[in-house]
Amino acid sequence: MSSGEKYVAAAYGVFVVVVLVWVAILAAKLSRLERETGELAQLARGRPAVGDHADG
């Protein structure tokens, strides 16, 4: 590999790595959102439904 080719590989490599890091951060965020949504759904299920008081 010539020195020019090494520099080109480095420049394109940096771009690919940054995009991949961005995807990894997003994946982490998505799993956090999934967990939080699950917690909220559980919280909502534990609450009395609207109209429960009126019924009795």
Added chain:
Amino acid sequence: MSIAKPSLTALASIAAALVTLSAVLIFVIAPEDADQGFSQKIFYVHVPIALTAYACFGLGAWKAYRVLATRGERYDLESYTGVHLGTIFGVLTLVTGAIWAKASWGVWWTWSSNQLVLFLVLFLFYCAYFMLRFSVEPGPRRERISAVYALFGVALIPVSFFAIRLANDFIHPTVFTREGPQMTGEMFFAFCGSWASITLLAYVMYRVEVAGKRIDANLRELREALQT
């Protein structure tokens, strides 16, 4: 009349196809530069990334203007995302530029090039945006302060862009002159393909980030409502 936004899936698919196509254009179709040799291929990633960084900062400023004009909370999130992506592409511009500088000039950085220094000033200006934003409590005050700051920064974009033309910078090359692009047709075609693919990729990233941040904000609101 409102224009329907194209679906994110379609945009991401087109961006992936364009990135692949531009890689073929750059490494197979575009000829090797007679002066710089193979290292000139960095041009096809460095310049589109820099232009995308300008576009992201510009988008952040436009949304900041919308914050001030309409007091719309959603524009604050969009402005922040634009600046955030502009900073990511700014880092990439500086890193790919430094690699190209080392390959062409033998140094990673030179303070004597106005283009380089002005881009660094623009980048640092927007880095300070985050310090300012996160030092203020969330709410309308933070939205207004962030918007004014993002709007001020946009003035640096044309200064940075036209710096080499205004200052006769002999170190940083000027490829696009009044006579047109100083390259062959295949090179220009490869450049346009790369520019389109990186711009579209940035737009996809912008849409994904905005959607993620909106879900985050909605979940926070929902949690507060459920816990009361």
